Amino acid sequence: MISRIDLRGRSLSARELVETLPRAELGVEDAAHRVAPIVDAVRARGAEALREYAERFDGVRPEHLRVPVDALASALGALDPDVRAGLEEAIRRVRLVHAAQRPQDFTVEIAPGAQVRQRWVPVRRVGLYAPGGLAVYPSSVVMNVVAAQEAGVRSLAVASPPQKENGGLPHPTILAACALLGVDEVYAVGGAQAVAMFAYGAAGSEPQDGDVLCEPVDVVTGPGNVYVAAAKRLVRGVVGIDAEAGPTEIAILADATADPGHVATDLISQAEHDPLAAAVLVTPSVELAAAVEARLADLVTATKHAARVAQSLAGPQSAIVLVDDLEHGLRVVDAYGAEHLEIQADGAAALAERVTSAGAIFVGPWSPVSLGDYMAGSNHVLPTGGCAHFSSGLGVHSYVKAVQVIEYDRDALEDLADRIVAVANDEDLPAHGEAVRARFV
Numbered sequence: 001m002i003s004r005i006d007l008r009g010r011s012l013s014a015r016e017l018v019e020t021l022p023r024a025e026l027g028v029e030d031a032a033h034r035v036a037p038i039v040d041a042v043r044a045r046g047a048e049a050l051r052e053y054a055e056r057f058d059g060v061r062p063e064h065l066r067v068p069v070d071a072l073a074s075a076l077g078a079l080d081p082d083v084r085a086g087l088e089e090a091i092r093r094v095r096l097v098h099a100a101q102r103p104q105d106f107t108v109e110i111a112p113g114a115q116v117r118q119r120w121v122p123v124r125r126v127g128l129y130a131p132g133g134l135a136v137y138p139s140s141v142v143m144n145v146v147a148a149q150e151a152g153v154r155s156l157a158v159a160s161p162p163q164k165e166n167g168g169l170p171h172p173t174i175l176a177a178c179a180l181l182g183v184d185e186v187y188a189v190g191g192a193q194a195v196a197m198f199a200y201g202a203a204g205s206e207p208q209d210g211d212v213l214c215e216p217v218d219v220v221t222g223p224g225n226v227y228v229a230a231a232k233r234l235v236r237g238v239v240g241i242d243a244e245a246g247p248t249e250i251a252i253l254a255d256a257t258a259d260p261g262h263v264a265t266d267l268i269s270q271a272e273h274d275p276l277a278a279a280v281l282v283t284p285s286v287e288l289a290a291a292v293e294a295r296l297a298d299l300v301t302a303t304k305h306a307a308r309v310a311q312s313l314a315g316p317q318s319a320i321v322l323v324d325d326l327e328h329g330l331r332v333v334d335a336y337g338a339e340h341l342e343i344q345a346d347g348a349a350a351l352a353e354r355v356t357s358a359g360a361i362f363v364g365p366w367s368p369v370s371l372g373d374y375m376a377g378s379n380h381v382l383p384t385g386g387c388a389h390f391s392s393g394l395g396v397h398s399y400v401k402a403v404q405v406i407e408y409d410r411d412a413l414e415d416l417a418d419r420i421v422a423v424a425n426d427e428d429l430p431a432h433g434e435a436v437r438a439r440f441v
């Protein structure tokens with residue numbers, strides 16, 4: 001079952017903490033070596049390679065790599081009304097939050113006649129990944145698509161693995177979610193091969209694919225398993241990506257006031273994603289640790305995906321970490337930089353304000369990660385593997401770029417001419433200064 005790491009009485013530096021805290025054995029770097037040939041094959045052979053990998057990894061050879069539009073409409077027609085209502089509420093809430101994320105253009109008047117503006121421009125075309133291996137993720141369709149739409153992106157394509165049970169098309173709820181959001185470019189392509197298809201585009205291999213199956217995109221976003229995250233790392237630079245949003249992580253900072261049953265169910269809720277998912281409890285309370293261990297022992301066998309959950313909890317990426325006090329715990333969770341951090345402790349809101357590295361923070365007993373996974377309004381596509389130290393979760397910012405516009409008049413430039421020449425000469429780039437001087441002779 002879940003192991004313990006005892007950090008009590010040990011004052012480790014942030015770097016030492018990172019080395020001591022649990023991480024999965026198969027990381028993104030190792031996975032990148034495994035998926036590099038997949039990325040190369042899709043780049044070289046397009047749809048032919050996509051069909052081969054679908055057969056190998058998803059157990060089905062899709063006839064239609066591009067989902068026919070009428071399949072989207074029929075999936076929406078057949079969607080369970082309760083699921084539809086849930087997705088619609090998620091869309092409404094996620095849209096409200098993401099509309100508020102739109103960054104503002106600005107103009108700075110630096111001096112009379114000297115102006116610098118900054119305009120935010122959406123990228124032209126995006127590729128959005130919705131996972132569909134061990135579980136199905138229509139909620140990820142919502143998170144990706146709404147954020148891109150609110151950013152103003154015009155061309156959106158979604159990919160999700162083909163399912164044998166759905167005749168080689170993605171899961172029907174994925175298709176229905178796309179239809180609900182008005183997306184009609186959907187591909188039955190999963191894993192690293194989907195990321196490669198978006199990054200490089202793909203030529204068709206069957207008459208129904210046409211000559212060009214998929215045009216390349218500017219940005220690829222979305223969550224996925226370690227192979228998806230690895231492929232995103234490989235194509236970064238060819239296209240933009242969001243964060244590496246790989247196997248799910250939950251860290252919970254809790255004290256003796258936390259309900260052990262809630263802590264245990266929250267750990268299990270995220271462990272059920274993937275055997276590589278990480279579940280970490282950080283607590284100064286030995287009593288809470290013992291009570292959570294006992295609850296886990298009861299609950300794990302009864303949960304639907306017991307084998308996956310047990311693997312995740314027993315893996316080297318999961319642990320109960322004992323700390324001296326909440327201050328110590330705060331340093332530990334900050335060094336870990338979890339995708340999701342729950343704080344179930346006295347003064348949770350004040351503690352949350354002091355966290356600097358986490359994909360998203362869930363404050364207090366009534367904000368479990370499952371709320372954010374579906375319907376809080378926040379985005380559930382979040383950085384994993386410590387990427388929260390330098391990356392944000394998915395949002396409008398993932399799909400826009402800033403363009404600076406510089407406009408000086410004659411007098412404003414002349415005022416600066418001598419200074420520009422002085423600095424240009426000092427850099428031994430005198431032609432730069434000359435380009436200014438030439439205007440005033």
Ligand SMILES: NC(=O)c1ccc[n+]([C@@H]2O[C@H](COP(=O)([O-])OP(=O)(O)OC[C@H]3O[C@@H](n4cnc5c(N)ncnc54)[C@H](O)[C@@H]3O)[C@@H](O)[C@H]2O)c1
Nearest residue numbers: 057131132133134190191223224225245247248273381382
């Ligand atoms: N960080 C986040 O924001 C976030 C959000 C939601 C889900 N997730 C994670 O997404 C993942 C979903 O994983 P999933 O597996 O269910 O679906 P997935 O769609 O990510 O992966 C399925 C694909 O993985 C590929 N694959 C499987 N085995 C492979 C191998 N040995 N080599 C190369 N490719 C292989 C196949 O192409 C398959 O189509 C989970 O890890 C979950 O925790 C993360």
Ligand SMILES: N[C@H](CO)Cc1c[nH]c[nH+]1
Nearest residue numbers: 137139140248249373380
């Ligand atoms: N917990 C996942 C992010 O790591 C998101 C998700 C979608 N569905 C259920 N959960």
Ligand SMILES: [Zn+2]
Nearest residue numbers: 269270273373
């Ligand atoms: Zn989840």
